[in-house]
Amino acid sequence: MIKNKRQLSTAMNKLAGLQERLGRLKVKYPDRDKFLFYSEATADNISQLQSEISDFELAQSGDIKKVIQLWENRGTLHPMVRDDISIGEFLALLRICRRLSQAEFADLIGTQQANVARMEHRDYSQYALDTLERAFSGLGIQIDLRPRVQEAA
Numbered sequence: 001m002i003k004n005k006r007q008l009s010t011a012m013n014k015l016a017g018l019q020e021r022l023g024r025l026k027v028k029y030p031d032r033d034k035f036l037f038y039s040e041a042t043a044d045n046i047s048q049l050q051s052e053i054s055d056f057e058l059a060q061s062g063d064i065k066k067v068i069q070l071w072e073n074r075g076t077l078h079p080m081v082r083d084d085i086s087i088g089e090f091l092a093l094l095r096i097c098r099r100l101s102q103a104e105f106a107d108l109i110g111t112q113q114a115n116v117a118r119m120e121h122r123d124y125s126q127y128a129l130d131t132l133e134r135a136f137s138g139l140g141i142q143i144d145l146r147p148r149v150q151e152a153a
Helices: 005-028 032-061 064-074 087-097 102-109 113-119 129-138
Strands: none
Touching: 005 032, 032 064, 032 087, 064 087, 087 113, 087 129, 102 113, 102 129
């Protein structure tokens, strides 16, 4: 996940390189089936980078409602595919939306920058409910946890 302008620049450069590679593969393998076979990983990386760039640019726009809608569409407590957004990534997008650095956000919620970095990690899952409530509250977001019966598949 892209969390700052330096990472955005790196991602844009990598994207350009991958797109050039895709063009070279298209020339090298004019046969459609061979091209698809040899370009699959490159095309997958391009798609992933484009998604990450889009998510970061959305957060930079400052439109909290659209970031929340992104969570409603792709958010999950347990990401299973690369397109899923974890709760930590959601926090990072909201923080970016509010134009806060990790250090500024840490000060706002009474913790250390290292704790914010850990909380924003895709694989982090050791959240305490009071910590999540404090984090979301600091971002101006109210969370609502409601128990519900799971539907049988």
